[in-house]
Amino acid sequence: MDHLEKLKGVWQDQDESTLKFTKSDIFGMIQKKSSSVVKWILIVSIIEFTLPNLIILFTDNSASKKLYDNYDLNGVMTIYTVIYVIIIIGFIYYFYKNYKNICVNSSVKGMLHSIIQTRKTVKYYINTNITLAAIIGLHVFYKVFNSPLFIEKLPENTNMIAVWAIAITIFTFVLFLFWGVYKIIYGFFLRKLNRNYKELLKNE
């Protein structure tokens, strides 16, 4: 019999009496709130879904309204808003569906998979948001930079390529910052889960 086989006996005989809980301890425990990572994923995801919209809703948007009026952007912004709302509703639906699939009765692999999928919905949502923001941004730049109202404000002989370059650099930096912060939050929740999931899938 090898050493590990012998240790099975020692393992199975181990005495846990020093940490034994009574029935009333157990009653106390089930009244407490869970602090599981899934709860935090839900809270953080709801914030990620709602915070950008709340900020837009409650901030003074007279400046952007003026911009849309001046550069004839109202029609196109309405179309983008409709697209954005459809995207949000779609993602919230998929998020909720994936979230409901998380079940502690699943196998270890099933559980890891469903949590990762749920979080991935938010990742796709953020990626879609960034892509949409980039498209809208470029569209707005195009409209503004080609408008006589804007051009006449510029000093004479201004190089438009330079204007575009500055605008795109600043805009890309802002989007990249947003994406970076999100990546940190995403990694914080999923690093351990992804590692364990990959480990389980090895040789499958």
Added chain:
Amino acid sequence: MTKELENKFAAELERNQGIIHKVCRTYTNNDAAHKDLFQEITIQLWKAYPKFRGDSKFSTWMYRVSFNTAISLYRKSKRSIETTQIYDNLKELEYQDYDASKDNQLKLLYKAIHSLNDIEKALALLYLEDKSYKEIAITLGISEVNARVKMNRTKTKLKNILNP
């Protein structure tokens, strides 16, 4: 009805709590973290209890929920990280029938298990509990062949740690 269910659950859990303690001691390294994880597993078991239909044994179901909690759901709380007291010191003082050789072997075994990754820890625990490959495969959600391959690697790793 809820009271009746609570009673039934608490009684079953009290009887089978050894399983959770083993999982806790495998995945944590101090008393506060052990209690924290035990509590989280109990909460998860209680939440999932109405769905437990008895198709599997209560103990098999407990393993599944305990591993899922330890591997996927549990995050060390501030309290458990701050506590530096290590089990091994605590145990020595509190054992009533202190068996030096057995206790030492157990300590070394847990020390070796602590150096494994989360999945290997589950494999080691299921091996020491003498579970069949079929049950291990079902609990982890992998094929039986993969369970065998992973188990052999884990056993070799454990043996190397125990007898370098």
